[in-house]
Amino acid sequence: MVQSRKSGGRGPALQKQPPGESVLLNAIRARAQAGAHSTKGLSRVRLGIGDDCALLRLHPGEELAVTTDLSLEGRHFRLDWHPPESVGHRALARGLSDLAAMGARPVAAFLSLGLPRELTEASGSCRPWPRTWVDRFFDGLLALAAQHGVPLAGGDLAESPLAVADIVLAGSVPRGQALLRSGARPGDRIYVTGSLGGAAAELAALGQSPQRFASATQASKTAPHLYPQPRLAQGLWLRKHQKASAAMDLSDGLSTDLARLCAESGVAAEVDRAALPLAAGTTAAMALHGGEDYELLFTAPQSAKLPKSIAGVKITAIGRILPASPRKPRVFLRTEKGAEPLQPQGWEHFSGGN
Amino acid sequence: MVQSRKSGGRGPALQKQPPGESVLLNAIRARAQAGAHSTKGLSRVRLGIGDDCALLRLHPGEELAVTTDLSLEGRHFRLDWHPPESVGHRALARGLSDLAAMGARPVAAFLSLGLPRELTEASGSCRPWPRTWVDRFFDGLLALAAQHGVPLAGGDLAESPLAVADIVLAGSVPRGQALLRSGARPGDRIYVTGSLGGAAAELAALGQSPQRFASATQASKTAPHLYPQPRLAQGLWLRKHQKASAAMDLSDGLSTDLARLCAESGVAAEVDRAALPLAAGTTAAMALHGGEDYELLFTAPQSAKLPKSIAGVKITAIGRILPASPRKPRVFLRTEKGAEPLQPQGWEHFSGGN
Numbered sequence: 001m002v003q004s005r006k007s008g009g010r011g012p013a014l015q016k017q018p019p020g021e022s023v024l025l026n027a028i029r030a031r032a033q034a035g036a037h038s039t040k041g042l043s044r045v046r047l048g049i050g051d052d053c054a055l056l057r058l059h060p061g062e063e064l065a066v067t068t069d070l071s072l073e074g075r076h077f078r079l080d081w082h083p084p085e086s087v088g089h090r091a092l093a094r095g096l097s098d099l100a101a102m103g104a105r106p107v108a109a110f111l112s113l114g115l116p117r118e119l120t121e122a123s124g125s126c127r128p129w130p131r132t133w134v135d136r137f138f139d140g141l142l143a144l145a146a147q148h149g150v151p152l153a154g155g156d157l158a159e160s161p162l163a164v165a166d167i168v169l170a171g172s173v174p175r176g177q178a179l180l181r182s183g184a185r186p187g188d189r190i191y192v193t194g195s196l197g198g199a200a201a202e203l204a205a206l207g208q209s210p211q212r213f214a215s216a217t218q219a220s221k222t223a224p225h226l227y228p229q230p231r232l233a234q235g236l237w238l239r240k241h242q243k244a245s246a247a248m249d250l251s252d253g254l255s256t257d258l259a260r261l262c263a264e265s266g267v268a269a270e271v272d273r274a275a276l277p278l279a280a281g282t283t284a285a286m287a288l289h290g291g292e293d294y295e296l297l298f299t300a301p302q303s304a305k306l307p308k309s310i311a312g313v314k315i316t317a318i319g320r321i322l323p324a325s326p327r328k329p330r331v332f333l334r335t336e337k338g339a340e341p342l343q344p345q346g347w348e349h350f351s352g353g354n
Numbered sequence: 355m356v357q358s359r360k361s362g363g364r365g366p367a368l369q370k371q372p373p374g375e376s377v378l379l380n381a382i383r384a385r386a387q388a389g390a391h392s393t394k395g396l397s398r399v400r401l402g403i404g405d406d407c408a409l410l411r412l413h414p415g416e417e418l419a420v421t422t423d424l425s426l427e428g429r430h431f432r433l434d435w436h437p438p439e440s441v442g443h444r445a446l447a448r449g450l451s452d453l454a455a456m457g458a459r460p461v462a463a464f465l466s467l468g469l470p471r472e473l474t475e476a477s478g479s480c481r482p483w484p485r486t487w488v489d490r491f492f493d494g495l496l497a498l499a500a501q502h503g504v505p506l507a508g509g510d511l512a513e514s515p516l517a518v519a520d521i522v523l524a525g526s527v528p529r530g531q532a533l534l535r536s537g538a539r540p541g542d543r544i545y546v547t548g549s550l551g552g553a554a555a556e557l558a559a560l561g562q563s564p565q566r567f568a569s570a571t572q573a574s575k576t577a578p579h580l581y582p583q584p585r586l587a588q589g590l591w592l593r594k595h596q597k598a599s600a601a602m603d604l605s606d607g608l609s610t611d612l613a614r615l616c617a618e619s620g621v622a623a624e625v626d627r628a629a630l631p632l633a634a635g636t637t638a639a640m641a642l643h644g645g646e647d648y649e650l651l652f653t654a655p656q657s658a659k660l661p662k663s664i665a666g667v668k669i670t671a672i673g674r675i676l677p678a679s680p681r682k683p684r685v686f687l688r689t690e691k692g693a694e695p696l697q698p699q700g701w702e703h704f705s706g707g708n
Contacts (some may be wrong), residue, residue, distance in 0.1 A: 046417060350374050
């Protein structure tokens with residue numbers, strides 16, 4: 001480390017004092033272990049928080065899906081807008097959504113957390129054991145973890161001027177059966193789960209009146225921006241029934257993510273604007289470019305028979321896969337005026353203008 | 355995302371323009387794939403960068419060791435002190451050192467990288483293809499990855515006001531054979547690999563004259579702070595020969611890390627100050643509390659016969675494991691004056707005074 005060190009040892013943390021890394025780590029470890037006892041994924045975690053590494057065990061014939069997602073204060077959340085429970089929930093949901101897109105079953109989560117010291121200190125509450133920002137962050141993260149049976153098996157902790165949460169998810173999938181982005185073929189139909197644009201619409205509304213951010217609750221499951229629901233059951237269903245030729249999750253917006261799927265598959269695509277399942281209160285632009293819906297985008301051969309809903313979530317055919325043509329765009333949008341190129345306008349870091 | 359989005363699509367990146375996430379990702383992917391072809395660990399990575407998750411395959415009878423390490427600008431490195439190659443090298447070395455401590459063999463690395471935009475842009479070089487900070491960061495990271503045969507299999511990328519690199523390492527270890535912190539027993543001898551305090555001494559010297567940071571090179575392997583060498587071969591040897599009862603890596607300083615090993619094992623320990631293998635130009639205080647040496651700390655039964663060096667690195671007995679006593683300190687330092695408590699004075703985040 002490049003900063004000055006402290007001069008001596010310390011006793012246990014006192015209330016309203018910075019708790020110290022080891023005290024904070026022990027608190028997280030206790031909460032993670034309490035949660036792990038109630039999770040179904042426990043059997044694949046042989047060793048959790050407390051050693052240099054966690055140890056995971058796979059069943060014969062499985063492979064491991066691994067994904068990392070970085071959430072940064074000011075980029076992915078705002079401390080003055082998002083309740084801490086939402087920040088924890090969203091960090092985990094991003095990783096779970098990646099597992100869902102592969103048809104993987106969660107095995108374990110890991111979290112690298114960098115926090116300003118004040119977020120580990122109690123605020124001016126009159127309760128005898130006031131809950132800190134980091135306590136409430138873990139409330140949100142561990143509630144979603146419990147819902148999907150995924151133990152928190154390790155991570156790292158550091159003091160940071162900027163709040164940073166990097167989530168790592170490991171999941172299991174039978175060998176050779178993961179849903180990939182690269183399997184779409186010309187003639188396949190394109191589908192999405194749920195509805196699109198809801199997260200963007202909620203964010204826009206909340207941006208108008210940030211005080212409304214505090215009133216949404218994790219339990220209601222009707223706040224697609226604050227508390228997105230990763231489509232794990234739907235991804236598992238698609239993988240088990242071998243219906244999908246390709247799949248990914250919609251994190252950066254349909255126009256951007258579909259172009260990525262097409263690039264990986266070496267194909268093009270056409271989306272019917274009239275077919276888009278718009279969330280309540282959204283525009284077609286929000287559905288096409290809004291991002292963070294964490295729905296699944298997948299393709300299936302025309303001959304595949306798909307149900308109207310999977311595990312309680314509707315699915316909608318929104319277009320078709322075309323052969324790729326050199327020097328032509330990857331994705332077209334079909335409206336009553338015909339087909340026009342659909343530029344990727346979803347989220348991209350380091351892009352011009354922001 | 356909570357920031358404003360860009361208004362339209364973009365063409366390929368131009369020189370000295372911000373390259374955009376997808377261009378940067380494609381460049382990283384190309385470099386990672388070029389590196390992966392020369393790595394021994396390739397066979398366990400079935401799918402690398404480019405999909406929602408990477409896919410890892412284990413051989414029968416193996417389990418997976420997973421660790422994450424967060425490196426933050428201003429805490430773990432300084433942009434005005436550390437060459438970008440050193441930042442990349444050190445980020446990966448921290449994770450590899452955790453694998454070494456378990457006796458695991460690297461399978462794959464994942465990197466979540468948050469960077470200020472200017473670190474992705476070319477500086478004012480007159481070369482036709484000026485190398486950016488992020489190019490040089492990957493030079494350092496991928497050189498160490500190639501040395502240890504570990505492919506970069508995935509990660510995440512985001513624009514960030516603070517440079518952030520979270521490294522995730524996955525390694526394989528035969529089931530039930532990982533070296534743990536929890537196995538030390540009273541009577542065991544305590545050992546370390548290499549020498550101690552070198553990283554702290556180098557950092558102190560470099561802090562006096564930061565311009566010297568630029569002259570150290572990754573290839574020289576004689577810069578313990580800038581380019582630490584994770585002890586993977588030594589960890590593998592200890593695990594294969596089943597000599598160690600417990601092990602961990604020395605990242606935060608002997609006084610702090612030995613106390614953690616003792617806590618996990620439920621024991622106490624005594625260190626002989628005269629036995630400490632001091633690196634050139636270091637003091638006993640640097641060796642005890644300096645941290646970031648990334649040597650292995652391990653214990654072995656008195657009856658175990660250990661060589662003087664393992665894979666070219668010397669090992670030194672520095673003390674012994676004692677039974678734990680309630681209300682007594684975990685770790686003692688024996689000097690010519692007798693044994694006195696050794697307070698943990700290594701690195702701890704969120705601790706008082708800094």
